[in-house]
Amino acid sequence: xxxxxxxxxxxxxxxxxxxxxxxxxxLHAWLDAQHEALAPRYExxxxxxxxxxxxxxVKSLLHEGGxxxxxxxxxxxxxxxxxMLRTELGAALAARDLADPGLFSLVEVxxxxxxxxxxxxxxxxxxxxxxxxxxxxxxxxxxPDSGSDLASLRCRATPRGGDPATAREWVIRGQKVWTSxxxxxxxxxxxxxxxxxxxxxxxxxxxxxxMDTPGVTVRPIEMINGEQEFAEVFFDDAVVPADRMLxxxxxxxxxxxxILPYERSSCFWQRIAFLYGRLQRLVEVAPxxxxxxxxxxxxxxxxxxLRARSRATQHRLAATGTIGAETSIxxxxxxxxxxxxxxxxxxxxPGTVELDDGAAGERWRNEYLYSRxxxxxxxxxEVQRNIIARRLLGxxxxx
Amino acid sequence: xIEAEERAQMSEAVRGALAGAVANGDDVDATLAKLDWLEMxxxxxxxxxxxxxxxLGRTNAAATALDDVLAAALGHEPRPDLAVLLPPFAxxxxxxxxxxxxxxxxxxxxxxxxxxHEWWVVCExxxxxxxxxxxxxxxxxxxxxxxxxxxxLHSVRIQADAPDLVPADWTAALGRGRRAVAHQIEGxxxxxLELARSHTLEREQFGGPIARFQAVRHKLAEALVATEALEAxxxxxxxxxxxxxxxxxxxxxxxxxxTVARHAQQVLAGIGFTIEHALHRYLKRTMALxxxxxxxxxxxxxxxxxxxxxxxxxxxxxx
Numbered sequence: 229x230x231x232x233x234x235x236x237x238x239x240x241x242x243x244x245x246x247x248x249x250x251x252x253x254x255l256h257a258w259l260d261a262q263h264e265a266l267a268p269r270y271e272x273x274x275x276x277x278x279x280x281x282x283x284x285x286v287k288s289l290l291h292e293g294g295x296x297x298x299x300x301x302x303x304x305x306x307x308x309x310x311x312m313l314r315t316e317l318g319a320a321l322a323a324r325d326l327a328d329p330g331l332f333s334l335v336e337v338x339x340x341x342x343x344x345x346x347x348x349x350x351x352x353x354x355x356x357x358x359x360x361x362x363x364x365x366x367x368x369x370x371x372p373d374s375g376s377d378l379a380s381l382r383c384r385a386t387p388r389g390g391d392p393a394t395a396r397e398w399v400i401r402g403q404k405v406w407t408s409x410x411x412x413x414x415x416x417x418x419x420x421x422x423x424x425x426x427x428x429x430x431x432x433x434x435x436x437x438x439m440d441t442p443g444v445t446v447r448p449i450e451m452i453n454g455e456q457e458f459a460e461v462f463f464d465d466a467v468v469p470a471d472r473m474l475x476x477x478x479x480x481x482x483x484x485x486x487i488l489p490y491e492r493s494s495c496f497w498q499r500i501a502f503l504y505g506r507l508q509r510l511v512e513v514a515p516x517x518x519x520x521x522x523x524x525x526x527x528x529x530x531x532x533x534l535r536a537r538s539r540a541t542q543h544r545l546a547a548t549g550t551i552g553a554e555t556s557i558x559x560x561x562x563x564x565x566x567x568x569x570x571x572x573x574x575x576x577x578p579g580t581v582e583l584d585d586g587a588a589g590e591r592w593r594n595e596y597l598y599s600r601x602x603x604x605x606x607x608x609x610e611v612q613r614n615i616i617a618r619r620l621l622g623x624x625x626x627x
Numbered sequence: 628x629i630e631a632e633e634r635a636q637m638s639e640a641v642r643g644a645l646a647g648a649v650a651n652g653d654d655v656d657a658t659l660a661k662l663d664w665l666e667m668x669x670x671x672x673x674x675x676x677x678x679x680x681x682x683l684g685r686t687n688a689a690a691t692a693l694d695d696v697l698a699a700a701l702g703h704e705p706r707p708d709l710a711v712l713l714p715p716f717a718x719x720x721x722x723x724x725x726x727x728x729x730x731x732x733x734x735x736x737x738x739x740x741x742x743x744h745e746w747w748v749v750c751e752x753x754x755x756x757x758x759x760x761x762x763x764x765x766x767x768x769x770x771x772x773x774x775x776x777x778x779x780l781h782s783v784r785i786q787a788d789a790p791d792l793v794p795a796d797w798t799a800a801l802g803r804g805r806r807a808v809a810h811q812i813e814g815x816x817x818x819x820l821e822l823a824r825s826h827t828l829e830r831e832q833f834g835g836p837i838a839r840f841q842a843v844r845h846k847l848a849e850a851l852v853a854t855e856a857l858e859a860x861x862x863x864x865x866x867x868x869x870x871x872x873x874x875x876x877x878x879x880x881x882x883x884x885x886t887v888a889r890h891a892q893q894v895l896a897g898i899g900f901t902i903e904h905a906l907h908r909y910l911k912r913t914m915a916l917x918x919x920x921x922x923x924x925x926x927x928x929x930x931x932x933x934x935x936x937x938x939x940x941x942x943x944x945x946x
Binding site for chain 2: 625
C-alpha cells in the first residue's frame with residue numbers, strides 16, 4: 229500500500245495547501261495528459277460490470293499518479309488538505325465521463341466511517357485499499373422494513389458469550405437491502421441492532437464486515453433501468469471480530485450520521501458536474517428551435533441555482549466543519565434538478581428514451597430511469613420536506 | 628467586500644429604518660438618503676445593492692434607488708433629480724433608438740419620473756449602446772397603477788432632437804440593475820414566506836394549528852427551498868459578477884417568486900384573498916418587479932437560445 233505517492237509521480241503534484249484553482253488547473257492538465265490511459269475500454273454504453281471495472285482502473289491510475297490521496301488524512305495514506313480537493317477530483321471525472329459519479333462518490337460515504345470510527349490500525353490498513361481501487365466496499369444500512377425510518381433497523385448483532393464489553397466476536401443475523409455494489413464488494417460498513425427492539429437510534433452498532441465471511445449471501449436486484457446496481461445482503465450467523473466494530477457498542481447512529489456532510493457536499497457536487505455534462509450532451513444533439521431553447525434554458529437556471537447552493541454548502545462545511553438540516557434544501561434541489569434535466573431529454577429527443585436501441589439511446593434511457601430515483605434515495609423528497617418544515621421553518625409537530 | 632457579519636448588521640439596520648418609514652408613511656428615498664445610500668453605493672456597490680434592495684423587498688417600501696444603481700453603473704454621478712429610462716416590461720434591450728438625428732424611446736421608470744429634471748436614455752445603435760442626457764421636457768410620463776399602485780412605476784415616452792450620444796456600458800448597468808431587482812424580489816419572498824408561516828402556526832382548524840398538516844408543511848418547505856435557491860444564486864452573482872450570472876439570478880428570482888407566491892397564497896387561503904392581510908402588497912409588488920429588466924421566462928428563453936447556438940453549457944462558477 230503506498231501511503232505517499234512515489235517520487236517520480238510527485239513532480240507534477242501541487243501542494244495540498246495550494247489554492248483550489250491551482251489544484252484544479254494542475255489536475256485537469258494531468259487528466260489531459262493521461263487521456264488515453266484513463267479513457268473507458270468498453271464499447272458505449274457499457275454494462276455495470278464495465279462501469280465498475282472502469283472506475284476501479286481509474287482509481288488505480290489516480291492513486292499511482294498521486295491524485296486519489298488529496299483531501300484524505302495522512303494517517304490513512306492520504307496527502308491531507310481540504311476535502312474540497314476530493315470534490316474537485318470527483319467532479320473532474322464526472323465532467324469528463326471517466327467514472328460514474330454515483331459509483332465513484334461512494335468513497336465519500338464509506339472512507340469517513342473508517343477514518344472517524346475504526347481503530348487507527350484498521351483505518352490505516354483498510355482505507356488505502358479503497359482509495360487505490362484494490363477493493364470496493366458497500367454500505368449496509370437500509371432493510372426491507374427500514375427505509376426512510378432507518379432507526380427502526382433490525383439486523384441483529386449479538387456478542388458471543390453475552391457480554392458486549394468482553395466479547396471477542398459478534399454474531400450477525402438479518403437482512404439488508406438496496407446495498408449498492410454489494411456483489412462487487414470486499415467489505416461492508418454495516419449497521420446492526422444491538423439494543424432492544426425499541427431502542428431506536430440508541431441501540432445501533434456499526435461493524436466493518438468482510439463480505440467473504442461465511443454466512444454472508446448477496447442477491448443482486450435488477451433495477452428499473454435493467455442494471456443490478458444494488459442487492460439484498462443476508463447475514464446468517466456471520467461472525468465478525470470485535471475489533472471490526474466502528475465506534476462503541478450502541479454508537480452506530482453516530483457512524484451513520486457522520487457521513488451526511490460528505491453525502492450532502494462532495495457527492496452532490498460530483499452529481500452536479502455530471503448533470504452539466506449531460507445537459508451539455510443534450511444541447512449538442514437537440515434541435516435548435518424555440519421549444520428546445522425554452523426547455524434547455526429552464527433546466528440551466530435550475531442547475532445554476534443548485535450549483536450556487538452546493539458551492540455555498542461546501543464552503544460552509546470547510547469553514548465550520550459541520551453542516552446539518554439545512555442540507556435537506558440541497559437534497560431537494562439536486563433531486564428535482566436531476567429530474568428536470570432528464571425530463572428535458574425526453575421532451576427534446578422524442579423516442580430516444582422510449583425506443584432507441586443504439587448506444588446513445590440506451591444510455592439516455594438508463595439515466596432517465598435512474599433519475600426517477602433521485603427523489604427517493606438518500607432520504608425521500610417527503611422526508612426532506614418534513615425536516616425542512618420542522619427544523620428550518622419551526623412548524624412544530626405534525627398532526 | 629463587507630464581511631458577512633457586518634453585512635447582516637447593516638441589513639438589519641436598513642430594514643428597521645425602512646420598516647419605520649413604511650409604518651410612519653415617511654418618504655422612503657429620504658430615509659435612504661439619511662442612511663447614506665449613495666455613499667454606500669459608491670464605496671461598496673455590490674453590498675449596498677444587496678442590503679438596500681433586500682430590505683426594500685422585505686418591507687415593501689417603494690423607493691427610486693434603481694435609478695441610482697443604473698446611473699452609477701453607466702458611469703454617471705447619481706442624484707435625486709436624475710432618472711434612468713428602464714426597458715418595457717419583461718424586456719431588457721436598451722430602450723432608445725436613434726434615427727435621422729432624432730431619439731425615440733419607450734419604457735418604464737420608477738417614481739422618480741415625476742420629479743426628474745433630466746433623464747439618461749440608453750439607445751441601441753449600430754456602434755453599440757450609446758447614452759444621451761435629455762431634459763425632463765422631452766419625456767411624456769404617465770403613472771402606472773396596474774397591479775401595484777404603490778410601486779410608483781411610470782410609463783415613459785421620450786422624443787428628443789439630435790441627441791449628444793456618449794458610449795454607455797448597458798451590459799454592466801443591466802447586470803447591476805438585475806441584481807438589485809432580484810434582491811428586492813428575494814426580500815419579498817422572505818416576507819411572503821414569513822407571513823404564510825406565522826399564519827399556519829396561528830390559524831386553528833380541526834382542533835389545532837394548520838401547520839400540523841403535512842400538505843401545508845410541504846408547501847412552505849417548497850417555498851423555503853425556492854427562496855434559498857434564489858439567495859444562493861444572488862450570492863453567486865455577487866461573488867462571480869458578470870452579465871450571465873446576473874441574468875440567471877434575475878431569472879431564478881422570477882421562478883422563485885412564482886413558487887413562493889403560489890404556496891403562500893394557498894396556505895393563507897381566505898384571509899390572503901383579502902386586502903385585510905398584508906400578503907397582497909408583497910404579492911403584487913413582486914409580480915411587478917418580475918418584469919423589470921427581463922422576466923424569468925424571457926431570460927430563460929434567451930439563455931437557452933445561446934446554449935443551443937453555441938452548443939455549449941458553461942458551468943460559470945467553480946468551487
